[in-house]
Amino acid sequence: MRRYFGRKLLTYAITFFIAATIDWLIPRLMPGDPIAGMMQRTGGGSTLSPEASAAMVQYYTNLFGLNRPMWEQYLGFWTSLFHGDLGLSIFGHGRAVTDTIMAAVPYTLGLLIPAILLSYWLGNSFGAVAARRKWLDNSILPIGYLLTATPYMWLGLMLAYIVGFTFRWFPLSGGYGFNLEPALTWLFISDLIAHWFMPFFSLFLVMLGGWAIGMRNMIIYELESDYSRYLEALGAPQRLVRKYAFRNAMLPQITGLALQLGVIVAGALVTEIVFSYPGIGQLVFNAIKSEDYFLLQGIFLFIIIGVLAANFIVDIVYVIVDPRTRVAMRGGTA
Amino acid sequence: MTSVNLPSDSAGNTVTAPETQTDAVAAPSKKSQHEVLYFALRSKKFIFAVAVLGFLVLLAIFGPIIDSNDPLAQTLGVNTPPSTDPGYWFGTTTFGEDVFAQFVNGLRATFFVGLLGGGIASLIGMSIGFIAGYKGGWVDELLNMVTNVFLVIPTLALLLVISSYLQRSWPEARGVFFESIFVGVTAWPWAARAIRAQTFSLRSRDFIDLAKLSGRRGLKIIVFEIAPNMSSYLMLTFILLFGNAILIAASLDFIGLGPTSGMSLGLMMFNAVSWAALLLGTWWWFVPPGLGIMATVGALYVMNVGLDEIFNPKLREL
Amino acid sequence: MSLQVNDLKVYYRTLAGDVKALDGATFSIADGEIMGLAGESGCGKSTLGNSLIRLDGRMKYVGGSVTLDGAEMPIWDKQAMVPFRFREVSVVPQYAMSAMNPTRKIGVMIGELVESRGLPYKQIKVELGRRIDVVGLTQDVLKRYPIELSGGMKQRMVMVISTLLNPSLLIADEITSALDVSTQRAVAETLVSFRDHGFVKSMMVITHDISILYQISDSILIMYAGKLAEKAATSRIIQSPMHPYTQMLVASLPEVGVRYVDKKLTGIPGSPPSLLTPPTGCRFRARCPLAYAKCAEEPPFVEVEPDHSVACWKVPGPNA
């Protein structure tokens, strides 16, 4: 078991190492001189206070300082990384990148976690039900395929247009009303939820289709398996046969969740942009618009860490849920 | 030949059906081809998907000819809803651009990204999958590690960083062509994994050993013994990667990293959102591009299921 | 009379048409009888076995009747067969190695299965424990997952599960073919002991290995191309078979002690006919050295001497 997790952790460590290195390399590999461009803009000082501007100029000199050898720059990058120092953000008016990101993270997680868990649960249930009856199969399946084929942002746009613009049931953009200050009041919380609902729901819908299809296909496969046939031969009711098939079909779906994480995160980013929801996605959008490379690189590292952590959690869950892996890890007795 | 029934060549179904290019020693199974044809013609899913894709392809090819407006020319009335007048079929944007012209040109770009991006991803995924699955041992371990690294890196985030730098330092690279390459280079890991698993189960079959005993080795065995056996699987993989490439590219475009010249469906949505189409209620600006992507990718997915049922007797209904 | 099968016909649906896998079978199994069912692959023996418990999706009931302990089994009706399964007729399947749900502990699975059939697990638990002893397993198998058991252990566990409700008839489908000689013997002898313990009344052992049947069965039924060829007591089938097919089959089997240098055995030339369009008349005609004009008519499966039935015109019998 230790070996298994050791291996996994090693993969993740290597992944992080490579990703961070890429993150460091990209600005140095790109043709042209990004610093010059950046200096030019920050020098203009239109968005920054003079102090912040001075601090940033200082920072660039330190980090990109071409007078220093490459390896020293690289080492310096890692040192500051371990100190949680990802540089300063132009978009954040000279605020530390780490702080800017941390302010956005709760919004993104607040969308992602409920959307993933709820769509996973409901989608799998729908899929299992669909595999049971022909007419359900014929209706859920096409809807499922349409949903997975829908670009996240477009579903968001459609929802926003229909529910937000035409019917005005939910606010169209933002994390909370412009006229409110964050506080633990009912007014604020209800407003927060109202703003949260549509981006959440659109994320949830797209994912729902994927899980439903995956489960439907898996369960059909499981119902054909030997243990299902044996149960039927012994006169077990369909209820039991399906229960077993569902349990076993869940396992590959967990792996599927791990494989989908990157796509889901990407979906959350674009959905936030549609709704101007103040999470990481919106931050990315703004960073690109204002060519804030530090922020962009910081977000990149942040997403990597998040996805790696989520992967590791899925790994642990899988081992807990599947007795076969557990037995294999114990060394097995067979 | 399967291609007879597939008008949608550019959808990639017939690009490189591996059976047709295997070695001269072997003739592919006539009987199984007939069987495939037989089921293909009876698969509602398959025919439906082919029809939808065929229509979209025709639209992408002939649309720009029928509507010769420059998609970026700001010559028409502003924010006009769709009507039957030429130039206003899908209405116009805030800047007086022809939405239909944008749509059909964007559709072209979409198929291009799917074909090239999906093609590159298939090529990389298949190469790595075949080699890892066939060689096994440390080669497998190494390639597995590489695959896993690419699998857990959220590729969109990676593409974000790369393309945003390109935006300034190498603007020429901001076209559909380079976008396709980036998408292709990052979209292959799951395909590599799936093909590796298939190869792994095939390589322990006795006919592989017999091919070795006939003096064949390495690459020849992969190309002439293993790949032909997986031809249907490889085709399905390509179709899925085709669809995935389209979706990834659309996300990139939407974030604002799309082509700086030319048009794409994702870019249309980006523009629509950027210029407050939502608040203006100009739905005709963002509905067609999303619908176009959904129809294309959806048809690809349905085609995938249809083909799977055709190739896989277990899934067929009697 | 435990099992009575009358002119049973079960076909396989395929694209090319119906495969007449079981084309009229009439035989019976007495209480306490272990009947072996043997024949070449594709002769319909597994179809016969399966049709008595559960027709799978592609199998089609065409005609005939099956009576078990006086009650007719509605084998064409999946739902109506449920009360018979497990309690009256049960199976140890060919795929015993993968028959148990891989993600459930064996004991839990048995509990859920038994309770789903309306029996409290508690009621059955003592007997279950006793039978685990009988097959030489330890009680802790109930707390294990199938993956933790070896192939032979899984096989024995499935045998215990299948016979837990003391069915009248047990169908054992090719259960020894994947096993090593040493385990093969243990499994085969366990089958006999199940009958001797009264866990099952009678048994149908399907196999392609006639020498196993010689060791354990009371009678042997030989099938050829979807039809019954010969049924008799085991010793009769081995020592003095009457159907030319049985004769040639038994003569082609090498035994320890028989050597090529001393005595060259020969097989049966040719191969069985396609069951999509089976030939008229005797189906063995094309491969039979004794075939003559009359074989163009289908020979009836008749009792030529007490407890010995043959379907061959060359065998002297009541209607020869």
Next chain:
Amino acid sequence: MLSLNRISKNYKIGTFGGKDFTAVRDVSFELAEGEVVSLIGESGSGKTTVGKMILKLIDISSGSIVLDGVDVSTVKGKDVKGYYRQVQGVFQDPFSSYNPIFKADRVFSLIRVEYFPEMARSEWDDKVEAAVRAVTLDPGQVLNKYPHQLSGGQLQRLLVARALLLDLKVLVADEIISMLDASTRIDVLNLLADLKSRGMGILFITHDLSLGNYISEKTVILRHGVIVEMGATEKVFGNPTHPYTRMLISSVPQLHKKWAQIESELAAPIAGRGGCLFHEAYPLAGRTADSKDDPTLAKIEDNHFVGCFELESEKTARVA
């Protein structure tokens, strides 16, 4: 002609465990021209591993295989083809031996492409026809067909014919008839025996003792990768000495002798002891098997060797 000198095969196993596993240990025997040696063992005995090592499909961990004075493991690159000209194999599953999407006679075309690219078409066709006839098949019936249109027996014979196209010295036949029907398997077995007259040496790998007994001159019994008994076939079967050999023979289902009778005919076996790999399955030993030392093969009579500690004291010659 072909000699195996203390060959062993070690594997690293377990995705999570990383344990060492010895599939074959110190196996030595010889195969002469015109001789059939049967290599008998149950699943996991390493018999297939030995065959694959001879066929250079897997590497040898230690020891050497020598063909006519040439160490096989030194044959590399282009020379491998030359080796395969002399040494060929046929495997267990006829359907898995053919690439299902190609016609069955592609196995011949491959040989032509790789070995006889110069040969004229008509000359090659004659050569193929001759080989097909040599395995008692009718070329018109079997050539130009897909694998699924042919029977298992026909497919296996075609593979033997494929080997005959080369200048074969050694044929490794790994369980080649175990998946065939009883009525045809004996003919394929006879075919193998007939190949001896062409001066070929055949390694017949099987789990079925009666088949080994039927065609081979020499028998090697393998258990857990170690030879426990070997010698002239009539001696191994006539006077089985190792407890494992006895257990195997007494478990074989025979056609005219019941298990109980066979067992009673075998005289009291010798006792094993700690260190012997058979120990844990053999209650008479009563000692722990913690030693990795195997008993060395002792010569108990001319051309008959047994690996058992009890015999070491009286051994007259040490082998290997």
